[in-house]
Amino acid sequence: MVTTLEIRNLHAQVAANGESILRGVNLTIKQGEVHALMGPNGSGKSTLANVLMGNPQYEITAGEVLLDGEDLLEMDTDERSRAGIFLAFQYPVSIPGVTLANFLRHAINARLKAEDPESKGMPIPKFVRMMREKMNSLGVDHSFAGRYLNEGFSGGEKKRAEVLQMAVLEPKIAIMDETDSGLDIDALRIVAEGIQKLTGPEMGALVITHYQRMLDYITPDFVHVMMHGQIVESGGAELALQLEEKGYDWLREKYGQPEQA
């Protein structure tokens, strides 16, 4: 069965101050499809990503999100993850004292235990082998595994660690929030190639980016543009090229400024 994530008329606000950010987002992503999400700074792309993952910083005010017909918004964040949703964060937090390897082992075991309460988790040798393979395929140094999660990581290292986690957890729908930013040229190639390998019939992707460079590796089936908390324009791969060339002004003119709340 092909997993489908359906976002319908989603409205969300910042919990702390009630500022409304998402103002009616509609989008359907299927396993195997690659969607690019572009749009000016502050248009609400990261907010959408975080809302889909259940970040308590945001409140849903209207709309719904269905994962294979089930209400995603009713699920806790950890359930969403185990159901196959993954978010590669734009700005991952650091977790002092918890090593990447230890963290990922717990994440895998949480999945195994959810499937089978009797499960003893993945045997350590098997886990170590799997980690090595994934690290090799992403050009990640093995010493990464023993470092505290994101603590003192460079921007590029954080992004690689996010992709490594994605590779290990094998999501059905992956949201990548500017995974291509903060990388130097070599790192960009490695990360993009890594993501390229992960995409395929098994994984649907929502790739949030400002640049075409990432899309040279993973050709999107659809490109969407978000402005002021709504998807205002959708098209094929050519839309991204068009945006790179022309910027967003033509869209601003076409759709105007939203009325102030």
Add this chain to the structure above:
Amino acid sequence: MVVVKRRSDALTQPRYSRDDVTTLSDKQNEPQWLCEARRAAWDVYEQTPMPHMEEEWRRTDYRSIRWQEADVMISANGVGEEVVPAKNREPLVGDTQGGLLVFVDGKVVHHEVAPELTEQGVIFTDLNTAIQEHSELVQANLGKAVQAEMGKFAALHAALWQNGVFVYVPRNKVAELPLHVVIYNTKEGASLLHNLVVVEENAQGTVQVDYASAEAEKHSAYFGGTELIVGDAANLRYVSLQEWNRETYDFSHQRAIVGRDANLDWVIGNMGSRLTKAFIEVDIVGKGSNARVSGFFFADKNQFFDLDTQQNHNAPLTTSDLLFKGAAKDNARTLWQGMIKSLPKMQKIDGYQVCRNLVLSDDARMDGIPGLEIEADDVICSHAATFGTLEEQPIFYLMSRGIERPHAQLMLISGFFDELLQRIPFEKVRERLTEEIEAKIVG
């Protein structure tokens, strides 16, 4: 007219007398110098009032202790080391260690030292034996760091300590393998043990002391004294882990004297007891030395921990680095009071003093009071106490990978302590402590 209401007939101090001092010295057949030292300490004890509202005790009310239970001297009744939980007895590394000394209810029930250490002249034995066999060596060092004058309980300790540990690493020798001491009580009541560690010039040693006791209903009291004498160019790693039962009141003085170009790496863990009042002090008396003092504590339920630390820079070109990390949950209370001092004209001093507190429930209370008294000007000193709770965004991050909330919280709290646990040089001990921390989080 003011009616002065008399206190009830509850005991307000432990019931000891000068006769107890004489009886103890006689029973242990102690040399003259020691009998005199004990009697002098008793005089100090008698002249010193019970601590109450003076600055260092102001926030610590130990008066819930039932002295009629806690002052009864614990005496051994034939139980052996098998009563000590395996986790405390386990070798620190692999299956070898330099030595193991186990006390149960104050009595030595196990004593072994690796022959290669004995051949080098290393002494690792209980203090009573050391006094019989190496009287001069003990006399030269006992009381160098901890003295009766330091307070009421220090005086009581000096007058009535029953036994303890003597570690001696002679000049230029390296005690490669760690020495492990386990102090375990099965009975309720009072115990007073003295740990004296002497590492001579250019010598090296590693010592771990574990304190624990069986669950109990009645109150216990521990009056502890620890002296770490680190000679010139010497190197000492000392780990002390306190896991008394929840009815124990621990009053202890622990002090290190660090010579010239020497290095001290001291880790202190405070997990047990009903109440802990520990004075932890490092005196750097020789030029060019470093002392690192690391502490972790986790208080839950009705526990109360009061840790006083002091770093004294009495020589130029010295560094001290103190990092404490603690957590409190339920209605536990913790207090850390830190102080860095330097003598005048001591240049090039680098002192660091930080206590990080993680408050895990609304009813828990944690306080931290850093302090500096520096009389030199070419000095780098930083001091801070920080307070935080578990943050929502890291929890969200862990949950976003499929980890359930309670487990995410547990990982974050363990992670908070990990930096400190990594300073313990024994993997098995780190694992054991991680488990104990997790048990407190979940419990």
